[in-house]
Structures are given as structure tokens and as C-alpha cells.
Amino acid sequence: MKEFYHVSVLLQECIDGLDIKPDGIYVDGTLGGAGHSSQIAKRLTTGRLIGIDRDPVALAAAGERLEPYKDRVTLVHSNFCEIKKVLEDLDIPGVDGILLDLGVSSPQLDDGSRGFSYMVDAPLDMRMNGEDALNARTVVNTWPQEELRRILYDYGEERYAPRIAAAICRRREEKEIETTLELVDIIRSAMPPAALREKQHPAKRSFQAIRIAVNDELASVEKAMTDALPLLNKGGRMAVITFHSLEDRIVKSAMGAAAKGCTCPPEFPVCVCGKKPQVALVSRKPIVASAEELEVNPRSRSAKLRVCEKL
Numbered sequence: 001m002k003e004f005y006h007v008s009v010l011l012q013e014c015i016d017g018l019d020i021k022p023d024g025i026y027v028d029g030t031l032g033g034a035g036h037s038s039q040i041a042k043r044l045t046t047g048r049l050i051g052i053d054r055d056p057v058a059l060a061a062a063g064e065r066l067e068p069y070k071d072r073v074t075l076v077h078s079n080f081c082e083i084k085k086v087l088e089d090l091d092i093p094g095v096d097g098i099l100l101d102l103g104v105s106s107p108q109l110d111d112g113s114r115g116f117s118y119m120v121d122a123p124l125d126m127r128m129n130g131e132d133a134l135n136a137r138t139v140v141n142t143w144p145q146e147e148l149r150r151i152l153y154d155y156g157e158e159r160y161a162p163r164i165a166a167a168i169c170r171r172r173e174e175k176e177i178e179t180t181l182e183l184v185d186i187i188r189s190a191m192p193p194a195a196l197r198e199k200q201h202p203a204k205r206s207f208q209a210i211r212i213a214v215n216d217e218l219a220s221v222e223k224a225m226t227d228a229l230p231l232l233n234k235g236g237r238m239a240v241i242t243f244h245s246l247e248d249r250i251v252k253s254a255m256g257a258a259a260k261g262c263t264c265p266p267e268f269p270v271c272v273c274g275k276k277p278q279v280a281l282v283s284r285k286p287i288v289a290s291a292e293e294l295e296v297n298p299r300s301r302s303a304k305l306r307v308c309e310k311l
């Protein structure tokens with residue numbers, strides 16, 4: 001097996017945020033290379049860790065890394081947004097902590113054959129789970145121009161989205177777009193010279209957008225937040241790391257609404273909805289990487305950690 005090594009972002013901050021109890025039940029919904037999970041598992045005695053990942057490669061590698069703790073670890077091949085069903089299938093009614101690291105693992109980005117990278121030529125794929133039907137090739141070659149423009153702008157915050165979407169559609173009329181570097185060339189051709197001189201790779205935002213669309217990542221985050229908070233036991237904590245403003249907005253909104261409780265209009269003199277706060281925010285502002293971590297792992301620059309505790 002190709003080595004699946006991933007530098008865990010905000011590792012100590014996550015462990016501190018989860019406030020791990022040795023006899024608690026914890027879920028790592030985005031297992032990845034098991035960097036966070038190995039630190040959770042080593043702190044358990046009679047407790048249990050449920051590790052979930054939609055990527056079979058990551059799941060197999062995590063199993064090897066977690067071998068010393070196999071007596072307290074259960075691995076599940078699933079999407080983190082199916083956390084409610086996973087726990088139901090395991091007959092677990094509530095848990096003491098949930099961790100979601102919503103970033104793409106470094107091995108997924110660096111393994112050129114999987115089509116996530118704009119630096120290596122490979123078939124257009126970008127599926128986190130190779131068993132899923134939708135891949136990047138289908139998105140690029142069949143989705144309408146307006147839908148391509150929308151995802152490039154909304155998911156990638158790409159200001160040249162209309163030009164890039166139009167260029168993709170022109171090229172695919174001539175021949176199907178098959179590889180990552182073909183797509184990179186099309187993106188470059190659609191951008192003005194000034195944009196090509198920017199420090200960031202010109203295809204970065206577009207590749208991010210297509211990856212989010214292929215894996216339906218934002219819908220997964222929304223479902224996970226809706227389903228996960230009620231699964232926490234009293235005093236249990238949820239820690240979520242995001243790397244994208246749209247993901248962070250979903251997490252912030254879900255935790256904020258659960259912390260507020262009441263949904264009555266501000267002009268109402270008294271609460272009539274009867275909804276009570278479900279959680280307390282452990283910190284009002286997101287936790288970000290330290291200068292030391294940024295030096296070691298530049299990919300942590302956009303990471304934001306939010307933590308809440310069940311009341």
C-alpha cells in the first residue's frame with residue numbers, strides 16, 4: 001500500500017477542545033491518516049473510538065496506524081454525513097465527542113493518479129470514494145455552462161468563473177476533456193495575464209470548486225451538523241475544522257443556532273417558541289493555527305476550528 005501520511009492540523013487544539021474522558025465514546029468522522037484519532041485512542045482506557053472515512057485507502061492506512069489501540073477502535077467505511085446511521089448500526093445512542101476535519105488529506109492531494117492535483121497529469125477524477133458515480137470528468141464535460149460558472153464562483157470564489165466556464169464549454173465541443181493538465185491549460189487560457197502572475201496557482205480555485213461539487217461536500221457538512229449535535233451526551237463536545245469559508249459559515253451557523261435556542265423574532269417581548277439552547281460555544285471565535293504550526297505545515301493557514309459543548 002502506498003504510504004498514507006498526513007500532517008494533522010490543529011492537533012493539540014482539537015485534543016484540548018474535545019476534553020477527552022478515558023471511558024468516553026468518540027467519533028472521528030473524517031479519519032484520514034488517523035493523526036487525530038491516534039491521539040484520541042491513546043487517551044482512552046475503557047472508552048471507544050469510532051473512525052469513519054469514505055476513502056478506502058485512508059481507512060486501510062488508518063487501521064495500520066491504529067493497530068496498537070485496536071481493542072478500543074471500530075473502523076467504518078462511510079461518509080461522515082451518515083454519522084447518525086453509523087451509530088444506529090453500532091447500537092450507540094450517544095457519544096462524548098465528535099471530530100470532523102473537513103480538509104482533503106495531503107496524500108489525496110499529492111497522489112497524482114486520483115485527479116485532485118493541478119500539478120500532475122492524471123485522469124479527471126477527484127472522487128474521495130472511488131465507488132461514487134460522479135467524477136470530475138463528468139462535471140467538466142456534461143454540466144451546463146451556467147452550472148459550471150456557479151460552482152466555480154460559489155465554491156471556488158473564482159472571479160474569472162464566467163470566462164473559465166465558457167472556455168471549458170468551447171473546448172469540450174471540440175473534444176472531451178480527459179486529464180487534469182488539459183483542464184489546467186484551459187483555465188490558464190481563460191485568465192488575463194495579470195491573474196497568471198499572482199502567487200497562487202491559477203487553477204487552484206477552480207479545482208477546489210470542482211472537487212467540492214464532485215463530492216457534494218457542502219451538503220454533507222449541512223447534514224452532518226444537523227444530525228451530529230443531537231447525538232452528543234451531556235457535556236460531550238464537537239470539534240470541527242474547516243478550510244473553506246462556505247464550510248465555516250455552515251458550521252458557525254449550526255453551532256450558533258444550537259447555542260441560541262430561541263428562534264422568535266427579535267421584536268417579540270418574550271419567547272414563545274420554547275426552544276432552549278442545546279450547546280454552549282467553547283470559544284466565540286474560531287481557533288487558528290499558531291505561527292509555529294504555519295511554519296511546519298503551510299496547509300494549516302486557512303484552517304479554522306470551532307468547538308461546542310452539549311448542555
